[in-house]
Every structure is written in structure tokens, then in C-alpha cells.
Amino acid sequence: MVNVATEGVGVADEGAVAERRVCVIGAGYVGLTAAACLAHLGHRVSCVESDPHRLAMIRRHEMPIYEPGLEELVAKGRASGRLEFFSEVAPALVQAEVALLCVGTPPRPSGEPNLSYLAQAARQVAKGAGGDIVVVVKSTVPPGSCEALELVCAEEAAPGVRIRVASSPEFLRESRAIEDFLAPDRVVVGAEHDDVSDLVASLYPPASPVIRCDRRGAELVKYASNTFLAIKVSFANEVAQLCDALGTDADTVLAGVGADQRVGPAFLRPGPGYGGSCLPKDVAGFRAIGESVGTRTLLAAAAEEQNAHAREVIVGKLETALGSLVGRSIAVLGLAFKDGTDDTRDSPGLHIVEQLDKAGATVRAYDPLVHADLARGRRVDSVDQAVRGADAVVITTTSAEFRAIDPSKLAIAMEGNVVFDAAGVTDIPSWSAAGLTVYGVGRGTPLAFHPVVWTPLRWTNATLVPSGA
Template sequence: MSERKIAVIGTGYVGLVSGTSFAHAGHDVTCCDVDQGKIERLRQADITIYEPGLDVLVSENMRQGRLHFTTNIDEAVQQSAFIFIAVGTPMSESGEADMTYIQSAARMIGKAINGYKIVVTKSTVPVGTGRKLEQWIREEAPHARFDVVSNPEFLREGSAVYDSLNMERVIIGASQPSAADAVAQIYEPFGSVIVKTTLESAEMIKYASNTFLATKISFINAIANLCEHLGADVEEVAHGMGLDGRIGHRFLQAGIGYGGSCFPKDTYALQYMAREQGYDFSLLDAVIETNERQRLIVIEKLTKALGNVKGKRIAVLGLSFKPNTDDMRDAPSLTVVPIMTQLGATVRVYDPIAAEEARKHFGDSVTYCESVYEAVEQCDACIVLTEWETIVKADWQMIRSAMAAPVLIDGRNCWPLEDMHKAGFYYDSIGRQLIPSYAHEKVQVTM
């Protein structure tokens, strides 16, 4: 049994990208899942998630014989020295991370284990999970030899392939130094900075990192809202702030808040952990509250421009939580679109990738369009929720001509104010000057 033979349990976003990257680095990787349909698709190099460049990487490593897919988890565990757990930890109603799939994976490992193994958690799990993992495996295999290691992932959806091959750091938490050293050897081909910690510290690093980034986003959004009241421009403010090396420019782009599979889930999970420990994490409470409130800003701006939106025809451009992914988990569109339909608006939507995913949420309550120009046809207003390149680079003179009234609510600050002024839009963005322009003469605006 080769020390470089790896099993990855879970072929979702984390498992598929991580497993493929390990194979690309020269390891022999078997990705496992209980979903037969998903495994059959992957065996045909039919990628089950949208991630730029991943299909090429999967196909290449399958051809090289380094990447395999199976539903036979027992066999994969028995033939591998390292077992990475990369199953989902969805948020429960209480905000706590749901550990059902983690526990199930642990028990499967315990039942199949046939020699010394290093079990590595890639999934984002609450602090203390590593110890529970040991217990769950031990309950199935009392005399088994194994070590548990925490190795959280830090991939960004939309650029995960690049991130996985150019890691800024690798966090390895373990009780046994020999197990940490063995996992570190897996990452040697990547040339990354490797940080070894305790199990608990590694688990906390993941939550602390995502929560800090979420805090930066909520902070700049709160500043943006204040800028609108005081006449400042949030982009100038953020630029001036970011020049301070202690602050930096990243995650200081004002908008309608964070979404996706990580930040909302992880902030709620950390909030739950704090409450369980009796700690008043009021800063985190404010971050979450600010983000939830922020996505309503575009609705407020729309009603400010149009008054009552009942009977109005509204275009929504961008449905995924960010560009270059079809992921709509906690996307602002999931809040904004239903509110507009409830208010009586006729909603037309466009997203270059996430339209099929959107149908699962919106059904027939909206009209799905094939292009930006189709979406805005004869619309009374347009709301931008995701800064896809096809949206940002659209011909706005053509769009203005197609709309019944050129009202543009930009939730992502995609365009310079002067350009929108010249184009003749009523243009309202986040934390910047309102430009009534031509539309002010044609649309009833409540100031």
C-alpha cells in the first residue's frame, strides 16, 4: 500500500477539487461517494459542479491513471493510507453545523479500516470535531490504529482550481507529530507554507478566517451606507483605507453582502459555538445582522426610484452569489427576487450559468432570459446582483434604448458614475452618489 494512495470521501465542491489537485500533484487518488449517479457522471468526466478549469484537470488526471471514482467506499479505505473526509456540514435551523454526514463517514471508515490509517478532515467542522471523529471510528473499530488530522480548505468558488494549485498556506492540526508530518509530505509538490497546530486550533483557523473576511465585508457595507448620508464616496474611502498595509484592499468592495456556501454557514456556526460556551460574541452578531439587512438595500433603492413596484416590469441581472459559479446558496437573489414578486412586480432574470439552479428556487414565478438584452426589454427598472463579465461588459446604450425607463440599481458598483451619467440612466449604487440624470424626468422618484 503506497503512502501516496489517497481516498477522498465526498465528491462535492471540496472533495472533487481537492482530490483532483492531489492527483495532479502525482498522488493516486480515489474519490468516493454514495451517490451512484454522480459517480457515473464523473467516470465520464462529466463534472457535477461548475468551476472554471476543473473539467480539464479531471480529464487529464483520469487519462494519466491517477484519478478514480467509486461508490465502493470500503475498498477505497482499505487500499489507501490517507482518507480525506470532504462531506457537507450544512447549517441546521439553530445555526449549528449538521454533523450527520461527518459521523456517517467516520463510521464507514471504522467498519472498513484494515490497518494504520491517517484520517483527515477537509470539511469545515466545529471545534472539537477531531476528538469526536476519533470516538466515532473507535466505536466501530475498538482496536484500530489510526490518527486524525484537521486540514481545512480555503478554496474560493470561481477560482478554486487556481487556489488549489497555488495555496497560500496549508493548515495541519494533529495530536501526533508523525501524522502531521505525513500529511505535510502530501503537500510538498505544492510548495506552500505549512503551519502545524493542534486539532482544535486548525478547526478554529477555518472559522476565524472566514468570519474575519465576512467582518470586513459587513464593515465596508456599513461605511457605504453611511457615505450615502454624508456625501462621501465609498470607493474613494476604501481605496484610502486599503493603502494601509495593516488593512489592505481585499474584501473592501461595497455591495449587497456576502453569500455562498461558506461565509453565511460558518458565521452562524461560530455564533452558535460562542453561545454554547456562554460567550457574548456581539461583534459577530452585528456582522451577521448587517449582512442580512444589506441585501434589502436594492429593494429600498428600487422603491425610491419607482414608488410602488406593483405591475412594474423589473429585470434582475445575476443570480449566483458571485461570478464564475452556479452556486446560489445564500445568494442575495434568493432574498430580492421573492420580495419583488410578492410586491406584485413582473420579474425577468438573467444569469449566464445559474439559470437552471434558479429554477429550483423560483419555479415559474419569473421569466428566464437568454441574454442581458432580452431581460431588460421594456423593463421599468433593472437590478444588478452579480457582476458577471457578460453583464459588466454589456452595451449600456443598447440597454437604455431597450428599457421602458432607464432606471438602474447597481448592487455591485460595476460601473463608473460618470459613464452612467453620460448614458442617461437614473443610476443608484452602493455608497456612491445618486445620479438621477435623464430618468429623473421620466420616472416618479421619491427623494
């Protein structure tokens, strides 16, 4: 049974929670954010990171990931003595009541997540626990995982030590991770025992709306949420493709759709498709769950297909605009999967770079937050370097730096004049006035990849028919 308690959302003040001793395993986007925020809320946190490079960075007060406000919160936690970092699980568990597992669950080629890091972390906790402890799985795992992990823990634990496993999936968005952790839309707690459920709920900001359920339900909430968001993004792109064919504006059409309270405007924006470490992986995971229990996940499959198509459409339209991609010089602005993060996992920008490269174009790519040369030698250090002499420019994220591009300066710097603004950041009239030809996703720029021709309609005997008929 699901019990929803909605007491309003707010960012709790420090000290507003009953202090708990929490061990966080994994210092990535989820773990480091959770550790810093839990310390901020007033808990005592020991955070374990097994990657020596990541741990060394944290110890040098450098963040291994980019997340606004994280560096300050980690520094504050360390200065207060509430937040410590460890390389090994056992010493970090001393006195811990709760261990949060925040390790990666990357997809296998089949779509199923690789749970080996999680199983290893659970074993380490079970072996290192000096007394009873609650293990909370924050990583995204398929239904049934927590039950299975509890058996693994029971095998490894010392005699007399009781380890109970709960599910509390994480919903934070990269680039807004702290705000999401401290003022969540909801906290989901899946546990078999009320005292475990209460303990897990007590870790979060006191005003958080808590949804309590069984462990399988909690595990499924995460996959179902991300799959629904992916369907929304893909639907927006499907509408955008229709808008391009009809020569009308998708932002306006989707604003009209999203204004309905039953739908809501979030994630109804056309663009280069979804990417990142979560949506693609979790849609594939949702489908794998369906297959494992014999149900059909038709909408999830359609979202995946449309997402792949949305990327193809961009490269295809660019080819149409340029005549051919062979030997063309193309600047790709945006390598992270969205603005405000350095995460390039399954990013549309990187995918477009690869497709352009395969098609014989010469690519220069730039992203203000991505410093690693993931674009294999094609990354440059500024917008200026990327666009100089380019035949075409592709914009894939809504970065403020791309929004601030002066179209007249861009037109002078480029050799050609084609801009494909997949992120929807340009003002088409002023960019056109600067001599640039701007194409977008659903922005009434009907450069068809599959040539779809709009035939005006006329009335005949109270019926609409194509005007030529």
C-alpha cells in the same frame, strides 16, 4: 502551540511530492477539487461520491459543479490513472493511507452545522479500513469534532485497526478553487501526533506555508477566518451607506482604508452583501461555538445584521426610485452568490428576487452560469430577455457579461430607466449619458432608503455646526 513555517508559495510540479494513496470522500466543490489537485501533484487518489447523479456526470466526463480548469484537471488525472471514482467507500479505501472527509456540513436552523454526513462518512471509513489509516477532516466543523469523530471511528474499526483523526480545513474560494489548492496562502494542520501532522502536510504542494496546531485550534481557524472576512464585507457596506448619505464615493474611501498594510484591500468592496455556502454558515457557526462555551460573539452578530440590512437597503432604494414595486417589471442580473460560480446557496441575487416577488413586482432573472431554474420560473436565458421592457434592472454580480452591457442598447430595450448596480460594474457617467438613472452601493448616489439628509457645515467660534443652526 502554533508553529508557522513559511517557505514561500508556489504551484508544485507533478511528481514533486512523495506519492501517497489518498481516498477522498465527497466530490463537491472541496472534494472534487482536492481529488483532482492531489492527483495532479502526484498522489494516487480514489474519490467516492454517494450521489448517483453526480457520480454519473463525472463518469460521463461532465462536471457536477462549475469551477474553472476542473474538467481539464479531472480528465488529466483519469488519463494518468492517478484518479479514480467510486460509489462506495470500502473499495476506494484499498491501500489508502489517508482518507479526506470533504462532505457537506450544512447549517441547522440554530446555526450549528449538521454533522450527520460527516459522522456517516467517518463510520464508513472506519468500517472499510483494512489497516491503520489517518482520517483528515477538510469539511468545516466546530472545535472538538475531530476528537469526537476519533471515538466514533474507534467504535466501528476492526480489532487492531488504529484510526487517527486530524483536522486540515479547506480555504479555497469557489471560482478559484484550483489555484487556491495548488498555491495556498497557508495550509493548516491540526493533529495530536507529529507523524500524523507530517503525513497530512506531505499531501499539499511542497512549498506551502504550513501552520501546525492542535485539532481544536485548526478547526477554529476556519470559522475565525470566514467570520473576519464577513466582518470586513459588512464593514465595507456600512461605510458605503455612510458614503451614500454623504454623497461621496465608497470605492475611493475604502481604497484609502485598505491601502493601510494593517488592513489590506481584499474584501473591502461595497456590494449586495456576502452569501454562498460558507460565509453565512460559518458566521452562524462561529456564534454557535461562542454560545456553546459561554463567550459573546458581538462582532459576528453585527456582521450578520449589517449583511441582512445591506440586502434590505437595495430593495428599499429600488422601491423609492420606482415609487412602488407593485406590478413593476424588474430584471435581476446575477443569481449566483458571486461571479465565476454557479453556486446559488444563500445568494444575494436570489434573495433580492424573492423580496421583489413578495413586494408584488414581476421579476425576470438571468445568470450566465446558473442553468437550474432556482428562481422558480423567473429565470430567462439572456440579458436581452431579462431587460426587455423592464422598468428597472438590478445587477448583483461582477460578471464580465454584465460589465459588457452597452448602456445605449439597454436604454432602448428597457421600458423605464432605473438601474441599481449593486455590484459596481457600471461607469455611471456614460450610463447616465445614455439616459439611465444609475444607483449603486456607496457610489455617491444618495437615494436614501432611510432618508438621511446631509446638512452642510460652517465654522462658528472655531466649532463646526450645521449651517442652519
